[in-house]
Amino acid sequence: MDSWVIAMMLGASLFLGGIALAAFLWGIKNGQFDDATKMMNQVQYDDEAELNDAANQQRKQEAAGKKEYKPE
Amino acid sequence: MSKVKCDHCHLEFTDDVMIHDGEYRFCCKGCQGIFHLLKDEGLESFYSKMGDTTLSPPTDQFEASSNFDTPAFTERFVTTTKENLLQVSLVIEGIHCAACVWLNEKALHRMEGVIEAHINYTNNKARITWNPDSVKLSAIIDMIRAIGYNAFPYDASLQEVRANKERKEYYLRMAVATFATMNMMWIAVAQYAGYFTGITQDIKTILNVAEWFLATPVLFYSGWVFYRGAYYGLKNRSVTMDLLVVTGSSLAYLYSIYITLFEKGEAYFDSVAMIITFVLFGKFLEVLSRKNAADTLDIIGKHIPREVSIIEDETIRTVDVNEVKVGDVIVIRSGERAAIDGEVLSGEGSFDESNLTGESEPIFKRQGDRIISGTTSIDALIHYRSTKDFAHSTLSNLVNLLENAMAQKPSIEQLANRLSQHFSSTILFLAIATFWSWFFWPHSFDRSLMVGISVIIIACPCALALATPVATLVGLALGAKRGILFKSAAQIETMAKATMVVLDKTGTITQGRPEVVYANLFHPFEKGVLYTLVSSSKHPISRGIMEYLERTEEAMETGVIEEAREIPARGMVGRSDGMMVAGGNALLMQELGIEVTLSSDQSLFYYAVDNVLVGVYELRDLPKEKAYASIERLKKSDLRVVMLTGDHEAAAQRVAQEVGIDEIHSHLTPEGKAAFIEQAHRDGHIIVMAGDGVNDLLALAAADIAIAMGNGSDIAIEVSDVVLMNDSLPSLSEAFGISRKTYGLIKQNLIISLFYNSVTIPLAMMGYVIPLIAAISMSVSSLLVVGNSMRVRWMYK
Numbered sequence: 001m002d003s004w005v006i007a008m009m010l011g012a013s014l015f016l017g018g019i020a021l022a023a024f025l026w027g028i029k030n031g032q033f034d035d036a037t038k039m040m041n042q043v044q045y046d047d048e049a050e051l052n053d054a055a056n057q058q059r060k061q062e063a064a065g066k067k068e069y070k071p072e
Numbered sequence: 073m074s075k076v077k078c079d080h081c082h083l084e085f086t087d088d089v090m091i092h093d094g095e096y097r098f099c100c101k102g103c104q105g106i107f108h109l110l111k112d113e114g115l116e117s118f119y120s121k122m123g124d125t126t127l128s129p130p131t132d133q134f135e136a137s138s139n140f141d142t143p144a145f146t147e148r149f150v151t152t153t154k155e156n157l158l159q160v161s162l163v164i165e166g167i168h169c170a171a172c173v174w175l176n177e178k179a180l181h182r183m184e185g186v187i188e189a190h191i192n193y194t195n196n197k198a199r200i201t202w203n204p205d206s207v208k209l210s211a212i213i214d215m216i217r218a219i220g221y222n223a224f225p226y227d228a229s230l231q232e233v234r235a236n237k238e239r240k241e242y243y244l245r246m247a248v249a250t251f252a253t254m255n256m257m258w259i260a261v262a263q264y265a266g267y268f269t270g271i272t273q274d275i276k277t278i279l280n281v282a283e284w285f286l287a288t289p290v291l292f293y294s295g296w297v298f299y300r301g302a303y304y305g306l307k308n309r310s311v312t313m314d315l316l317v318v319t320g321s322s323l324a325y326l327y328s329i330y331i332t333l334f335e336k337g338e339a340y341f342d343s344v345a346m347i348i349t350f351v352l353f354g355k356f357l358e359v360l361s362r363k364n365a366a367d368t369l370d371i372i373g374k375h376i377p378r379e380v381s382i383i384e385d386e387t388i389r390t391v392d393v394n395e396v397k398v399g400d401v402i403v404i405r406s407g408e409r410a411a412i413d414g415e416v417l418s419g420e421g422s423f424d425e426s427n428l429t430g431e432s433e434p435i436f437k438r439q440g441d442r443i444i445s446g447t448t449s450i451d452a453l454i455h456y457r458s459t460k461d462f463a464h465s466t467l468s469n470l471v472n473l474l475e476n477a478m479a480q481k482p483s484i485e486q487l488a489n490r491l492s493q494h495f496s497s498t499i500l501f502l503a504i505a506t507f508w509s510w511f512f513w514p515h516s517f518d519r520s521l522m523v524g525i526s527v528i529i530i531a532c533p534c535a536l537a538l539a540t541p542v543a544t545l546v547g548l549a550l551g552a553k554r555g556i557l558f559k560s561a562a563q564i565e566t567m568a569k570a571t572m573v574v575l576d577k578t579g580t581i582t583q584g585r586p587e588v589v590y591a592n593l594f595h596p597f598e599k600g601v602l603y604t605l606v607s608s609s610k611h612p613i614s615r616g617i618m619e620y621l622e623r624t625e626e627a628m629e630t631g632v633i634e635e636a637r638e639i640p641a642r643g644m645v646g647r648s649d650g651m652m653v654a655g656g657n658a659l660l661m662q663e664l665g666i667e668v669t670l671s672s673d674q675s676l677f678y679y680a681v682d683n684v685l686v687g688v689y690e691l692r693d694l695p696k697e698k699a700y701a702s703i704e705r706l707k708k709s710d711l712r713v714v715m716l717t718g719d720h721e722a723a724a725q726r727v728a729q730e731v732g733i734d735e736i737h738s739h740l741t742p743e744g745k746a747a748f749i750e751q752a753h754r755d756g757h758i759i760v761m762a763g764d765g766v767n768d769l770l771a772l773a774a775a776d777i778a779i780a781m782g783n784g785s786d787i788a789i790e791v792s793d794v795v796l797m798n799d800s801l802p803s804l805s806e807a808f809g810i811s812r813k814t815y816g817l818i819k820q821n822l823i824i825s826l827f828y829n830s831v832t833i834p835l836a837m838m839g840y841v842i843p844l845i846a847a848i849s850m851s852v853s854s855l856l857v858v859g860n861s862m863r864v865r866w867m868y869k
Contacts, residue, residue, distance in 0.1 A: 038170065041193070044170065057181055
């Protein structure tokens, strides 16, 4: 029975670690670590206005993306 | 008077020169304009974000932004994305702080139609995506300029994109490998403890399965590069280190699966992960320090004019360089660079040909003279008829030659690569031999296979793979601290093997600008008047005189000169206190009716007041400081030192004697310099070439190692492998010292790892290697190599 405890603990911790790794890989692929200097300063530009701006940009992107699928 | 800060750029000025605008103070109209623009746009939080940084006040000498909308520009720089949006890569000029990045991004985001603006703070490169239906690129550029920055296009070439992608891929592989190996370590601790103190088989199997689970992505995802490398190696019929890594880790992996499933013996999953991680780390360091050849050609492209003005039916029209036909009449204004060869029809003035010839003296051109593309007009407004089209002009030829030279650049095989081939085949042979001798001794198949695999595992070149990259990294850091930038790690080794060093004269051995070496004054005169006279000219000789006066005259009051006028290729004349003053060369004096009898092989500057010669200055391009001692040191380290120059024999001899160079070649064209280097190659030399100008480009590209001076032309810096930031000759000899030290370190590291293997391999062959020993031996050998490299780093701090 006790061997199952070990197996479960191993499995659970590897699973959690795996999630962290997946998040890190997503960050790299997403280009979040491309610019080390900018990344370090990013914390200064992290307020409500920034969020609004990001959301606005995303809306623009989506609108531009839709443009193509318009049936002609 | 106390100084106040400009509210935009934060530079300090006295209050009375500032523009007063309510409670605000501005140093110039530009700053004021930007300040109000930001306020209107609601972006004034920029000022609180920028903190203590100061900005450079805006300039307004921009070429028209409508250039950015032309089809020629679009074709060259703009790409279309999947969603039918346009994308351009720009370099933003004037970014000083993180707030500048913020400001640019925000200002652009606010524009209708800008879908994405992404600016990299480290290299100031921006990627902007926009919707062509709602905004034009010129409007985007105008916005960037309006907030006080400027933007240049650059070709985000395929190669650069690919290089970045490769780097990112390595990051991902490294992340996975590191994660899995680190987690495997703590599982392995339980395994090792169980090995010595006893462990039940079912726990052991659970641990093995967990390790199997972790080792799989390491081997097949992170280790994929080795499979690829081994495959291409085999295709070229060579046994590479990759093959050794792949065979060792794959066999160990399969064997461990077999152990796990049949529940007997010890699994080697931890060794598999460790080998891949260590060797991948070494490879990653190599990729990081590899030079990106793509950037080089981009920069060269930037120096080629893309448009010229031609006269057609009495009107001036701007056309793409490729559209110009032979016989078209081209207008070139002062400060412009000629893109096309031709012959002067009308107008006259001086041209700076130092780009091509290396001679600092401007060349005077008038009707009938030849214009060479790549040269810059200093003060001439000239109409000339093209004699060749763009593709056949000197500049294009030079660029083509350069591209060829760079593609054919010889690569010296690195010691570690050569060694690893022999090493890999030896180990593979030993492993097979061990397996067969155990099998026929006789032992069970399992046992023999395990011993055979353990030979490969223990020999796996962790230390060997780290030996070179770690040592070169130390060398790079040592150089960087002394202002010697090696652009690519592999070049350090090549430089250490060099047998010949070739130096350009102007700008490399000498300072590249004339200095007064001798002044002969016949009559006393107002030095201040002369100072004002020469300061009106940008000619290098005038600059030399100016510097000399600033240095020698203490209390000099600048005189007033009226009607100052520059006579091309002669000098300057003007009027001061009713007296005619004239300064220039012998030709000017003759035209003024003054007889000059002095002659010298150096440049002479005559100064006359009211047609009476009052002084003569002799100017010369002097060698740099400590040139003699540095060249002596180069010679002592068994290098053949050669000087090449486009200058005439006498000037070359004189400099050579002063700095102690015996072998000189003068009167060389850029192609001649390159030819000399190619000849030396054929004679078996490994050549280091140091130069600074465009005229050295071909030679730099042809040499094994190209060294550029930090204040040389951009292109020379791009083409080169090593840049000497402080421009000095002592750092040239120091660069040699560092490269040789680093090469010594590489050799030491290789010896350590080989010695280590010669101890552990017999152990493995005798069958003493359990997983714990394999893990320890791998870590210790890697630590030894890294530690040895760090030792050098601390020693030379």
